[in-house]
Amino acid sequence: MSAELIDGKAFAAGLRARIAEQVPAFRAAAGRAPGLAVVLVGEDPASAVYVRSKGRMTREAGMESFEHKLPADTPQDDLVALVDRLNADPAVDGILVQLPLPRHIDEQAVLTRISPDKDVDGFHPVNAGRLVTGLEGFVPCTPLGCLMLLEDRLGDLSGLDAVVIGRSNIVGKPMAALLTAKSCTVTLVHSRTRNLPHYLAHADIVVAAVGRPHFVQGDWLKPGATVIDVGINRTDAGLVGDVDFDSAASVAGSITPVPGGVGPMTIAVLLRNTLVAAHRNAGVPLAADI
Numbered sequence: 001m002s003a004e005l006i007d008g009k010a011f012a013a014g015l016r017a018r019i020a021e022q023v024p025a026f027r028a029a030a031g032r033a034p035g036l037a038v039v040l041v042g043e044d045p046a047s048a049v050y051v052r053s054k055g056r057m058t059r060e061a062g063m064e065s066f067e068h069k070l071p072a073d074t075p076q077d078d079l080v081a082l083v084d085r086l087n088a089d090p091a092v093d094g095i096l097v098q099l100p101l102p103r104h105i106d107e108q109a110v111l112t113r114i115s116p117d118k119d120v121d122g123f124h125p126v127n128a129g130r131l132v133t134g135l136e137g138f139v140p141c142t143p144l145g146c147l148m149l150l151e152d153r154l155g156d157l158s159g160l161d162a163v164v165i166g167r168s169n170i171v172g173k174p175m176a177a178l179l180t181a182k183s184c185t186v187t188l189v190h191s192r193t194r195n196l197p198h199y200l201a202h203a204d205i206v207v208a209a210v211g212r213p214h215f216v217q218g219d220w221l222k223p224g225a226t227v228i229d230v231g232i233n234r235t236d237a238g239l240v241g242d243v244d245f246d247s248a249a250s251v252a253g254s255i256t257p258v259p260g261g262v263g264p265m266t267i268a269v270l271l272r273n274t275l276v277a278a279h280r281n282a283g284v285p286l287a288a289d290i
């Protein structure tokens with residue numbers, strides 16, 4: 001191992017502390033706390049763990065957490081009706097509907113129902129459009145967290161070659177848009193890409209979001225590259241990323257671990273987006289950029 005570790009867990013703790021520092025000013029100006037509503041449908045144990053830690057960290061930051069747990073067989077209309085009530089509730093600044101949803105529910109029908117101004121996940125097509133056109137909106141938490149780690153490590157990203165692996169709406173596509181906005185030369189590769197190592201050989205930045213354990217090999221990387229591993233794969237050996245950590249760490253300049261890398265950033269950015277939403281929704285300017 002010669003790469004430096006990018007400590008996402010520590011960075012996320014610092015970000016949450018900076019958010020918590022700004023909450024009292026919002027409370028004083030608005031007369032209420034910023035509020036985040038989290039909706040969980042069904043009993044998926046991993047989802048239940050995430051939702052619990054989101055609630056705890058929301059409260060630790062001084063914000064209000066509204067948790068809605070619905071049975072797995074909840075009709076889509078009931079879920080949509082709940083989203084409508086949360087859209088109309090002035091105590092709720094951000095709404096997160098935990099994914100994946102049970103199979104009988106049309107995910108897009110639910111996500112597009114969330115008011116774009118409360119869409120702290122940044123999954124609504126209006127916010128996706130705002131991101132690619134450079135308008136103010138909400139950016140999905142995982143790619144924004146990756147960008148924060150990259151800028152902390154590398155400073156100005158302008159002119160760097162970036163390869164994003166994976167083209168999901170949640171990570172790959174918004175990540176490519178963010179890096180493009182930061183003037184990187186971005187290549188988006190995916191499962192149908194021929195000769196993936198060809199593209200990686202030139203990449204100063206690699207963001208891996210493929211959902212395949214240990215997929216990215218160290219000998220594909222440019223020596224000194226900065227590697228961000230978005231993968232959360234549960235295997236018999238525990239939680240592993242999309243990057244083959246041991247081989248990658250001997251070639252990369254710096255690399256995020258799994259766990260302790262991108263995952264904690266996702267929740268910290270969710271709190272950041274919620275604080276930003278609260279200020280926008282209440283018409284209270286934010287004192288400092290976070």
Ligand SMILES: Nc1nc(=O)c2c([nH]1)NC[C@@H]1CN(c3ccc(C(=O)N[C@@H](CCC(=O)O)C(=O)O)cc3)C=[N+]21
Pocket residue numbers: 050096097098099100121141232239258259260261262263264265266267
């Ligand atoms: N509407 C919605 N928004 C999401 O942002 C969302 C979602 N649905 N569904 C599930 C995925 C997954 N996700 C993670 C959040 C934190 C960690 C995290 O904190 N991971 C820790 C360890 C977790 C563990 O040990 O299991 C780490 O990587 O160090 C991981 C994954 C948010 N998601």
Ligand SMILES: [Mg+2]
Pocket residue numbers: 166167168190191210
């Ligand atoms: Mg793919």
